[in-house]
Amino acid sequence: MIKNIALIFCIILTGCKGNSQEKKQAANKATENFKVVKSKEEWKKDLTDSQYYILREAGTERAFTSDLLKEKRKGTYVCAADNTPLFKSEYKFDSGTGWPSFDRAIDGNVAYDVDYKIGYKRTEEHCAVCGGHLGHVFEDGPTETTGKRHCINGAAMKFIPAK
Template sequence: MIRNILMAICIAFAGCKGVSQKKEMAEDSSKEPQETFAVTKTEAEWRKELTDMEFYILRKAGTENPGSSELLNNKEKGTYVCAGCATPLFRSEHKFDSGTGWPSFDRTIEGNVAYDVDYKIGYARTEEHCAVCGGHLGHVFDDGPRATTGKRHCINGAALDFIPDDASKPVGSRK
């Protein structure tokens, strides 16, 4: 009987130690350096400059509803730029209809898109963000056109503005 009580006490202590270790691990992970970007603003500054949907996607890593972007079926020639800082991200000739409901591209403008790993839905996905301001764009997958890169950059349309090759004012922009 005493042996069973001692065993229960040992198990209880082991369980307590596991919880405290998790707390220590959480404290250590908060000390990781934060990534810095060329364009940095306060949350209030971003809120003032962006629409509610742009803020939700770019600054809070949200996702727009599929099929809701005015840029989804855009066929004009031009450049897709970050809605937060106007950095050129994608060219129209690399856009394709993926059937997903989000603007999709098979490649980026090199150096202007950065990547990170996202575990928000329970498994690893490659998140894409603007390399200049850090705004969340979407995710990249390996199910794109095999004839080109094999990549599908699945991008929230609200994270983008479009500048036609023959125009000076971006489409979808309030700037």
């Protein structure tokens, strides 16, 4: 009888996934001290459905669907949620992946976190001012510059042409 109880107890303990830790990590990101903080309702009012899905729910747009993918003019790419300058046009390159790609971000305006959503470690990028999800950074960018590929959802940004 005692062996059966001990066995059941062990099975219960080993079956726990540690979800409380995962929730704590998610809660920490949600409560970070960003300069721009809004309620869910305010974000939904201020953003399009696509922008909300990507920036606030860490979604991903389909490859090759962004109007910004083919943007060639000089200018600055800003956060669609709060207009923080994120990337300069001279840092943009055609990665062939289907998302706007840059070899570097504007210093201090993009923050980074770890993301395991698809089963392995990736570096997530988000706006340092509002916390909005932008995309991910990879180590397979142009070797003649930084070697980085900032793979960004076009709907997370707006393009401001140079004057």
